């Protein structure tokens with residue numbers, strides 16, 4: 637779920653995406669400068685970004701309960717992982733929190749969650765996928781931008797990729813995908829500009845760190861490279 641969707645776009649599309657990116661970067665940078673480097677500041681930026689997304693076009697095949705794509709590796713920015721963890725911890729009951737922690741740690745012991753091949757070969761469901769029959773995302777409102785961006789015009793293609801355990805070109809609206817995906821890059825770039833160790837990380841590995849080390853958020857915000865072991869190998873700084 638982490639391809640570069642900017643390649644092959646028309647000049648007009650590139651200009652549009654650059655405009656969205658620049659506005660979002662300025663917004664986040666100003667907020668962090670005036671309100672400080674805190675998780676709630678990142679959370680409010682994420683909320684604003686999510687509220688500004690255009691709806692998924694109707695022609696997309698995606699619908700509630702369709703979740704072939706929720707068995708793929710998810711890459712996120714560290715601020716997204718922090719905000720999602722913060723929201724889960726502040727809203728979940730102790731039992732719910734224990735349940736999610738167990739699911740994340742159980743997934744992590746099954747194999748290398750940073751490796752795309754692990755997800756494809758095991759068809760391991762995302763720990764946030766409700767496996768009790770509905771196949772809904774348990775954190776739908778606060779899900780990562782890469783999850784929001786991923787969509788398909790043909791569910792059968794998604795299912796084929798799942799069945800065959802292989803990477804498959806899913807038909808989609810590239811501009812929509814790129815316009816949603818870019819918010820993750822904005823969070824990475826702006827937090828790097830503020831002096832933080834910032835790169836794309838595996839969602840589940842980052843959460844494993846957060847669920848097992850209470851000091852991780854604060855240390856990261858102080859500039860420590862806390863999430864290095866969650867860094868996706870193919871991530872390269874721009």
Ligand code: SF4
Nearest residue numbers: 698702704705788794
């Ligand atoms: S991307 Fe594919 S698997 Fe995921 S919800 Fe859309 S149609 Fe279903």
Ligand code: SF4
Nearest residue numbers: 706762764765773783
């Ligand atoms: S976070 Fe939600 S949308 Fe994303 S892969 Fe997991 S279950 Fe699916």
